[in-house]
Amino acid sequence: MDKLLKWAVLNSATANEDAPATTQPRPDHQKLDPAIIDHILGKDESVLMREAMAVIQNPNLDWEAKEIAFEDLELLVSHIDNANNLVPLQLWGPLMDLLQDPDPRMRSNAAWILGTSLQNNPKAQRRFQEDLATPMVEGGGGLLRVLPLLQADQPVAVQDKALFCISAYVRQFPPGLQQLIELRGLEMLKLVVEDPARAGKLKRRIYFFLATLLNGADTYGPTLAQRLRKDRYLELLVEQIPQLLEAGELDTLDHALRLLVALHDHDASLSLAKTLKENPALWQAIQKIGQSPARDGISEDVWDKIKSIL
Incomplete structure (x- = not known):
């Protein structure tokens, strides 16, 4: 019994000797690499939208990179909350400006993204309407910028996406149709149909x-x-x-x-x-x-x- 007691005493560890501590210090989250957090949790969609636009506007990147960025942005704005964030994120104005870009691929994709953001979205439709009524608003223009994309000197791909944008704007939004009529948009559509060079x-x-x-x-x-x-x-x-x-x-x-x-x-x-x-x-x-x-x-x-x- 004495030997057993002596063995127990010798093999008992205290917190001050060789026993491991029961608690570990918590890591300092402020020192974690944000890239690691993004990799684990995924980036916020507003960040992704800004990044896509940065790629689109970067003159040093090739078209393949821009095309992927357009596709990513279009997918993001297909969600109505993201579509309505185009204005607070200051992306609405740049998109409107792209409707007049010298590159027809840029014009076409800008109309595509705007059209997606307008679909079944009264808030975005009103924004588009206000841009027409008050050109001093950031990115002003609305239909005034889209309708010229229907003209005969535009490639078919540009005309097609312009039609998509116009359709998304006026459907279930009577003020949009009224503007289309007032700006002689129906006459422009008729000219497209009459043009023998346009695709069926x-x-x-x-x-x-x-x-x-x-x-x-x-x-x-x-x-x-x-x-x-x-x-x-x-x-x-x-x-x-x-x-x-x-x-x-x-x-x-x-x-x-x-x-x-x-x-x-x-x-x-x-x-x-x-x-x-x-x-x-x-x-x-x-x-x-x-x-x-x-x-x-x-x-x-x-x-x-x-x-x-x-």
Whole structure:
């Protein structure tokens, strides 16, 4: 027993001898490398947005780096909170300025990002509207800067993204449509459709955009229909529908017919039956569609309305 007690005493350690301390000093977080924290937790999205814009604006970087930065920024602003942060982060003005950049790729991507930020975002739409109404606001311009991107001297890719931006601005935002009308934007869209050098895909999107506006907005559908009549869209459709059928551009034909039907639905002074009978080439084209495989390329809801008067 005495030997056992002696062994226990000799092998007992105290905190002041060789026993390990029960507590360790806490690390000083202020000394941690911020890069390590970012790697672990991920950067704040506002930081990522600023970094993307810095790459886009850097004249020493190649297009590949800028393209990736545009894609990253577009993905970020697809979230409405990030889209609304473009102004406080002072990124809205630079984006608006890029709409006038000498490089068409910069103009196209700037319109793309702005369009994404405007989609279903009343706050951003009002901001875009204010930029038009008060040019002294940072980045002022709104539609005044986007509409020139529809002109014939612009590449198709630029026109396409400009249309996307305009569409995102005016949908479900009547003041935006009113501005588009006042600035003769509908006439500019018509010029794009009439241009034989423009791609069918772009024309198809314009027809779809206008038909969607007419069919989805009871509050201003009649006003838009009257304006389209004034800008001679009916005459345009009467001329182009037979041409589209002859060229076999069935997707564009489908959207042109949809716009034709929508225009008559929202303008009480028009009769689709009368329009067809007064325009033999259009009437013959409609009959030919019903008797050929082209019929399969026309949407059922559109064809049902046309078929009812055949």
